[in-house]
Amino acid sequence: MPQLSNGVRHFPEYLDRARQEGLVEMIRSIVAEAPLFVPVMPGTGRPMSVRMTNCGPLGWVTDKERGYRYQSTHPVTGMPWPAMPEVLLDIWNDVSGYGKPPQACLINFYSDDAKMGLHQDRDERDLTAPVVSISLGNNCLFRVGGLSRTDRTKSIKLTSGDIVVLGGEGRLCFHGVDRIYPATSTLLKNGGRINLTLRRVDP
DNA sequence: CAGTACCT
DNA sequence: ACAT
Numbered sequence: 001m002p003q004l005s006n007g008v009r010h011f012p013e014y015l016d017r018a019r020q021e022g023l024v025e026m027i028r029s030i031v032a033e034a035p036l037f038v039p040v041m042p043g044t045g046r047p048m049s050v051r052m053t054n055c056g057p058l059g060w061v062t063d064k065e066r067g068y069r070y071q072s073t074h075p076v077t078g079m080p081w082p083a084m085p086e087v088l089l090d091i092w093n094d095v096s097g098y099g100k101p102p103q104a105c106l107i108n109f110y111s112d113d114a115k116m117g118l119h120q121d122r123d124e125r126d127l128t129a130p131v132v133s134i135s136l137g138n139n140c141l142f143r144v145g146g147l148s149r150t151d152r153t154k155s156i157k158l159t160s161g162d163i164v165v166l167g168g169e170g171r172l173c174f175h176g177v178d179r180i181y182p183a184t185s186t187l188l189k190n191g192g193r194i195n196l197t198l199r200r201v202d203p
Numbered sequence: 204c205a206g207t208a209c210c211t
Numbered sequence: 212a213c214a215t
Contacts, residue, residue: 039205043215046206060205067215068205108205119205149204176205 004154007170008144011095015161020136020187022087027107027136027194030055030082034074036109042067049114056084058104058201060123068123070104070201092198095165096130102198110180110193112138118149118176121166121199129200130167136160136196137188139181145174160185 002010015023036051045064054060058070059081073080084105092102108116121131135158142164145153155178158164166173180193188194 041204041206041215043204044206044213046214048205050205062205115206117204117206121205123205 004144004156004164005146005170005173007166007168008173009165009167009170010156011163011165013159013161014095014163015091015134017161017187019087020161023134023136023196024187024194026085026087027196030107033082034079035076037074037076040064048116049111050116051109053107054104055082055107056103056105057081060104060106060199070123088196088198091134091163092132095163096132096167096198098129098167098200100129100200102129102132103201104199106197106199108195108197110138110140110177110195112180112182112191114177114180114192116177118143118145118153118174120172120174121197122172124199124201126200126203127171128203130165130171132198133164133166134196134198135162135164135193137185137193138191139184140193141178141181143176143178144170147172147174149174157181160187
């Protein structure tokens with residue numbers, strides 16, 4: 001279990017091809033029910049380059065007026081999020097070491113030119129629960145720093161099936177995606193990358 | 204402060 | 212830097 005930095009664990013190719021394909025099929029059905037939306041920055045309303053949706057009791061959303069938050073319904077359809085699939089609960093149980101189940105699975109779609117700036121995941125009330133991140137599709141350059149934005153960072157390439165766990169000391173580490181490497185995976189017919197992020201919100 | 208533009 |  002390689003440790004990128006304190007509390008940040010990387011499990012290369014944790015999911016085999018068959019499991020990855022199963023997840024992609026599962027994601028397609030979730031997206032059919034809960035359409036992708038474009039998140040925007042609070043205040044400015046500037047769009048992010050990823051598209052997202054969620055499954056589970058809670059979903060992470062953001063808009064110009066109310067900013068980052070978790071809510072139980074889709075921001076466009078107003079419908080509850082699709083249920084958390086068993087397979088994600090299983091993965092959480094296998095890698096998180098955390099007793100309570102995840103309440104939110106944020107599904108981020110990265111086109112080949114999408115990025116995610118350095119940030120902390122700190123919208124959850126339970127900051128003792130780890131964050132579990134699953135990579136599918138094209139490779140990406142993932143960057144992890146420390147608790148301060150200006151701390152030194154390390155970059156690693158993530159490939160399809162990789163899992164990263166930010167827990168303990170690493171739970172609030174700044175992290176982001178600097179770039180997607182086009183055509184590095186055959187998992188997604190339309191290219192790009194999907195990232196699933198499992199989180200516990202309530203203590 | 205989960206982005207981008209525009210510097211050197 | 213600008214703006215959050």
